[in-house]
Amino acid sequence: MLKNLGLNSLLLGLLAFNYAGPAQAADADFAKQMDTYLANEANVEKIGNALERYFMKKQQQQQEAQAKSEEAEMDAQFENPVKVEIGSAPIKGKADAAITVVEFSDFQCPYCRRGAGVMEEILKAYPNDVKVAFMNYPLPFHDKAEGAAIAALAAHQQGKFWEMHDQLFANQQTLGDETYIKLAEQLKLDVAKFKADLKSEKLAKQVKDEAEIATKLGVQGTPGYFVNGVQVRGARPLPYFKSIIDKWLAKSAKK
Numbered sequence: 001m002l003k004n005l006g007l008n009s010l011l012l013g014l015l016a017f018n019y020a021g022p023a024q025a026a027d028a029d030f031a032k033q034m035d036t037y038l039a040n041e042a043n044v045e046k047i048g049n050a051l052e053r054y055f056m057k058k059q060q061q062q063q064e065a066q067a068k069s070e071e072a073e074m075d076a077q078f079e080n081p082v083k084v085e086i087g088s089a090p091i092k093g094k095a096d097a098a099i100t101v102v103e104f105s106d107f108q109c110p111y112c113r114r115g116a117g118v119m120e121e122i123l124k125a126y127p128n129d130v131k132v133a134f135m136n137y138p139l140p141f142h143d144k145a146e147g148a149a150i151a152a153l154a155a156h157q158q159g160k161f162w163e164m165h166d167q168l169f170a171n172q173q174t175l176g177d178e179t180y181i182k183l184a185e186q187l188k189l190d191v192a193k194f195k196a197d198l199k200s201e202k203l204a205k206q207v208k209d210e211a212e213i214a215t216k217l218g219v220q221g222t223p224g225y226f227v228n229g230v231q232v233r234g235a236r237p238l239p240y241f242k243s244i245i246d247k248w249l250a251k252s253a254k255k
Contacts, residue, residue, distance in 0.1 A: 081229025086133040090161040093131030104137040104214040106222040107148035113169045115223035115235040136207045137214040144175035149207045151180040154197035
């Protein structure tokens with residue numbers, strides 16, 4: 001275990017200082033003393049506790065450094081937010097809301113399902129201030145994601161995007177044409193039109209175009225977001241989004 005931790009030299013130095021005497025013990029004597037020391041479970045536990053504290057402190061320092069770096073990057077983004085062209089993407093929330101959250105998502109991605117729940121929490125927390133625009137970013141290794149994206153847009157043609165959106169995430173394990181048609185029936189869509197739209201080149205192109213936009217904006221995985229142009233990577237919890245939204249609202253109030 002100690003070898004795996006890579007702290008042999010540290011341990012040897014400590015033991016030499018405490019037990020061998022400075023530069024006096026021969027190697028054989030030192031090895032024997034070390035074996036004797038480590039044979040005592042209390043000593044091993046003491047070392048283990050010290051190492052645990054050491055690594056916890058290092059981890060905390062790394063997390064603090066990363067948090068400061070992210071904060072600095074975000075501050076820079078507030079000064080130079082990214083412009084995201086949402087085109088004809090479905091929007092949920094008040095049309096005149098001051099804050100637009102652009103969501104790049106993949107219906108086959110479990111983290112996107114979690115992220116969709118957070119978007120609902122945001123809309124409930126900020127009913128007058130935030131709207132969400134959904135854009136498709138089906139990842140290439142998710143074989144059902146592109147078809148599901150087209151199915152959602154096909155439902156959008158009949159005014160039922162968000163209903164289909166919710167059902168696709170709820171039925172994430174059974175994505176496929178059979179599920180899409182079943183959901184279309186449940187949502188009381190014109191099924192014949194829906195089936196035709198599943199083969200629509202226009203909708204397929206929209207999915208492709210949105211994925212290309214995500215790539216150009218530096219979205220490397222799903223879900224990915226832009227809150228009035230400030231990038232958020234991954235499925236972050238509500239408080240993380242609130243900190244960004246509240247900062248935007250505060251900036252707006254000062255104008």
